[in-house]
Amino acid sequence: MKKMIMITSAVALLSMVLAHISPRASALEVQPAQITIVYDNYPFQAGLKTSHGFSCLVRGMEKTILFDTGGENGEILLHNLRALKVNPKDVDLVVISHEHGDHVGGLAAFLRENNQVTVFIPASSNPDIAKSITDAKAKCVLVNDSLEICKNVHVTGQVLMEQALVLDTEKGLTVITGCAHPGIVKMLYRAKEILPKNIDLVLGGFHLRGFPEEGVKKIIENFRELGVSKVGATHCTGDRPIRLFKDAYGDYYIPLGVGKVVKIL
Numbered sequence: 001m002k003k004m005i006m007i008t009s010a011v012a013l014l015s016m017v018l019a020h021i022s023p024r025a026s027a028l029e030v031q032p033a034q035i036t037i038v039y040d041n042y043p044f045q046a047g048l049k050t051s052h053g054f055s056c057l058v059r060g061m062e063k064t065i066l067f068d069t070g071g072e073n074g075e076i077l078l079h080n081l082r083a084l085k086v087n088p089k090d091v092d093l094v095v096i097s098h099e100h101g102d103h104v105g106g107l108a109a110f111l112r113e114n115n116q117v118t119v120f121i122p123a124s125s126n127p128d129i130a131k132s133i134t135d136a137k138a139k140c141v142l143v144n145d146s147l148e149i150c151k152n153v154h155v156t157g158q159v160l161m162e163q164a165l166v167l168d169t170e171k172g173l174t175v176i177t178g179c180a181h182p183g184i185v186k187m188l189y190r191a192k193e194i195l196p197k198n199i200d201l202v203l204g205g206f207h208l209r210g211f212p213e214e215g216v217k218k219i220i221e222n223f224r225e226l227g228v229s230k231v232g233a234t235h236c237t238g239d240r241p242i243r244l245f246k247d248a249y250g251d252y253y254i255p256l257g258v259g260k261v262v263k264i265l
Helices: 002-029 074-083 107-113 127-135 184-194 213-225 239-252
Strands: 033-039 055-059 065-067 093-095 118-122 139-143 147-150 153-155 165-169 172-177 199-205 230-234 261-264
Touching (some): 033 074, 033 172, 074 107, 093 147, 107 127, 118 127, 127 139, 184 199, 184 213, 213 239, 230 239
Parallel strands (some): 065 093, 093 118, 118 139, 199 230
Antiparallel strands (some): 033 055, 033 261, 153 165
């Protein structure tokens, strides 16, 4: 009888311990994805450098992804990564949206720090870019059609000359664009063709500097029609278009700049 009481007590104690440990373990295992702006025209966090260009780091998916590499001065990209305590060697994949210097300019400097990556570039890119990647002993993938580059992460494939990155999250799609030269709305339609889900967040450069105000407002209407919940516009979008998006989206507008961390909750 005494032995039975001891066993029962031990089981009860173990159950209490597991009840406290299991939820904590689950919380640690499920981390939200997050996007950190590491190169941009606009400042956000003190101690980081700004310049014309764009790059962001995606963490919390199956792979760590660097999307674009900023402008010609690759040392700015590396400085910002170091200041943000990001080790370039922790990056698994690099996605280049398009071949313009303000998006691919820092690639050579990055590959000197970490060439154990796969770099995805649009198939129409200048062949010299692919050669520079393979010369650095990194793997280069020429992208034409949409492609899943790791679990729940796609590139749209070429929309004219450019590709976007699409994260498939519990909240819906997050679409990241470099410049959206073919048209930001066109790129969003491509994302929804690949994954027919609601779009939770659109983030990046929208290439609307100098665009007529009524045209920007029409694009904002298109965003609403597509069900876009949140917006963060930067880089080549232009100050006035950024203000129009901010006015339209209010609390659901996300200000961006170097050092900004956007959590995909």
